[in-house]
Amino acid sequence: MKKLFVILLFFSTCLSSYAGNADKFSYNADELQNEFSDLQSLESMFIGNQNLTIADFEQMDIDWLNRIDLENMKCASPVQAMFGVDDMEWGAFAWGFCCSPIGFFLVAISDEKSNNEKLSYWIGVVISSLLGSIAAIANPTPGTSLYTGY
Amino acid sequence: MRIIQHFKFLLLTFVLASSALQIYAQTFSRIEADFSIKEKDIAGNKILTIGHVYFDKNIRKIVLDISFPNKIIIVASDSLVYIIKDDSLVNTSPATVPIDFTVYNLCLNNTLEFYGLKETPYKLEELEKDSDLIITTWDLPDDETAGKLMLSQKDKKLTGMINFDSEGIILSKYFFENYTNIDGVEFPAKMIQYMFVLDKKTIKVTTHRNIKINEMGNNYFYDYPVPSGR
Structure with a gap:
């Protein structure tokens, strides 16, 4: 009985440490999607018309575009x-x-x-x-x- | 008659073997693609960068022809990164990653699976199996200052990499997704990078489109000439 308990304890320890490492290789995909949804829209718009410049985007009055700090992006090298x-x-x-x-x-x-x-x-x-x-x-x-x- | 048959068989074997060798010996030296980088920096600023990347492993230059937010060319070599605007060199800074360990070079050499670690002093310390993930831990023997690296693989493809400091604290995480096979080269079209600094994190998502291997045009961009300084 004691042996069985030790074996069970050993396996549960192994499994918990193993699950921990697999857990490290995960991220929140929804959070990522929300974080970059505006930039995703900007990217799609630019790819659709590559003649557009950041100045053109600044003149557009679109809800999601207003949430992006274009001025900062323009300055960021x-x-x-x-x-x-x-x-x-x-x-x-x-x-x-x-x-x-x-x-x-x-x-x-x-x-x-x-x-x-x-x-x-x-x-x-x-x-x-x-x-x-x-x-x-x-x-x-x-x-x-x-x-x-x- | 038998001798002729033997000769035919030998000839056929030779032809088949030489074709097989030719396929095996096919080398991949060039990669180019459209790319975009969506980034949230440490201050919380969100930045989008769109452009086209060229890399020839024999020339050892990564050339980024950036079209958004500003038109600019970046040429990265093993030691320096050059910023070129309107055909003029506007900035030179030290390179942060040697060419050998860029995803472009690792993919062309078919060594991305273990991030090229097999050919380094790093030693495999631990191997774990999940239902669909293989996790390996790599360490530098006799160097206590270097942190460990942890890699995850699925279907013999690198899916993640975690960089630890010597205390075991996670410094950065990379995820490699959306693998595309282009003419025999497996390339992760989407890469996600998290960097942890103090209690903050930066996020960078890099995506590649229209990936081409061994493209023989665009020689000018593959070996982009760096203009002399100001």
Whole structure:
């Protein structure tokens, strides 16, 4: 009886940990659909007539179009759209990017640093971590870092 | 007579074998497609980017011909990203992802299934099976600073990737969907990316349409010349 209990406990532990990992690979499709429904309409309209410019869209009075911040989109460079680097506090970013453990004390927990700087630090950490993985992949010697240009 | 029959059989075998080898050796070097990126950035701004992408793995440049919201060309190489507007170079910044690990290169090399990790120092640490998902965990041995990577596959296709930091906290999630087979290349036409920064997240949905493989036209765009700086 004791053995059976141990076996059942073992399997239930295995199953619960296994279900947890599968659960990580899910997202809320409805939330995503709602989040981008206006942009989806904008995309469809542009694909239907590629001569339209953002200025043309600004002059249109359509309900869903009014909910999109076209002015911001116009100013956002594609670099920002793709890499999110335009409004970066570069100093804080570099701390996060190059040496996150030191940066943590200098930027992340310092009261003197602005929210922008702290955010930039964390973006640096995230990108650094992503690049760290990729650098390790690209470089056969684990632990060596990718030249970042800073 | 028998010798002739043997000869015919040998000849037929040779022809069949050489055709099979030719098919096997067929290489995919180019991909181009229309794309759109719908993004919600960390400040909550929503941005739409529409354009056409060109990539030739031998030239090692990703060229984005963007038509919305602004007409602009982006050329990404292994080390730098160039922004070109009206035939003038307006910005140069460091590249964030090496060409080898872009989805375009991985698909052309047929290594997207394991995100190219099999050819790296990463080691397979764990394998789990769901009813339709296979989940693998990858780790870099002897490097405590690197976080783990978790991949999910369905029908031998990569469906998800999770990037952890060294403490096991999720930094980003990627989902690869709507696989399309174009001339033998399996390409995920829809990619969803979540990035988690502090208590906020960014979302990016990239979709591809009109995907073409080994297109021999448009040489100019595949090797887009970067103008000299200002």
